[in-house]
Amino acid sequence: MQFLGIIFGSFIVAVAFNLFLIPHETMSSGLSGVSMIIGILTPLNTGIANFLLNLPLLVIGYLKLGRRFICNTILSVLVVSLGLYFIPVIEIAHDIILSSIFGGAITGFGIGVILRCSGSSGGFDIISMLLARKMDFPIGTMLSAMNAIVILISGFLFDWDSALYTMVSIFVTGKVVDAIYTHHVKLTLMIITEKGEEMRQHLLDNVYRGLTVLDGIGGYSNQKRNVLMTVITRYQLGEVKNLITEVDPAAFVNITETVEVIGLFHKTTQ
Structure with a gap:
């Protein structure tokens, strides 16, 4: 189901680009905007x-980040790239404001589906996640700074109206993704x-998160066991539960919602 979700979400992103954003020279966020x-x-x-x-980043990410996450990302990049290549660039809506809003919303929906999978x-x-392992800096701030570069490039190469419409598209995309x-x-x-x-x-090997291993003893059986503690994001829960079951279907897992995390949450421990 994860693969189907990633393929569906990636196809939606390609549709939004070629039918709403590119015809009006409105950029998307990230490297997709640079590609446009x-x-x-x-x-x-x-x-x-x-x-x-994306190719060099995918290779680096495969070596540095969780393998399953990068494999899913490779699938997404392939589907988006093929969609952009084969889907014709057609101007669905003539109004650039409507195209920026709806293109951003559809892009956000597709990206949200990809992230949930x-x-x-x-x-x-990938760049922000790699930098977060080396520097104590929030990923959201890094993404905002890099997207600002796309907006500036759009303004200088085309016109500042296009840059502002790009900002609208990126803003709507972020709201829908959230x-x-x-x-x-x-x-x-x-x-x-x-x-x-x-x-x-x-x-x-498979999850971009660190964890802590503690020694424990079963209160009833008096047998030694390990207690692994980790903090994950909600979208990773399905993946982590599958990984746990693959190793030990009999493992006892307690899941609680975390109010706040203090420290380098985005960094993995070695």
């Missing part, structure tokens, strides 16, 4: 540009298992 600029100014197709810009549309998401993808909700998991080392390695 390249596609408008050069003979290179937007889909090919999107794939080529444990993936991303690539580009700046409504669909509740990434701000954090969950604390306490995993009690007899396969502590195997569980630890499996989670670290």
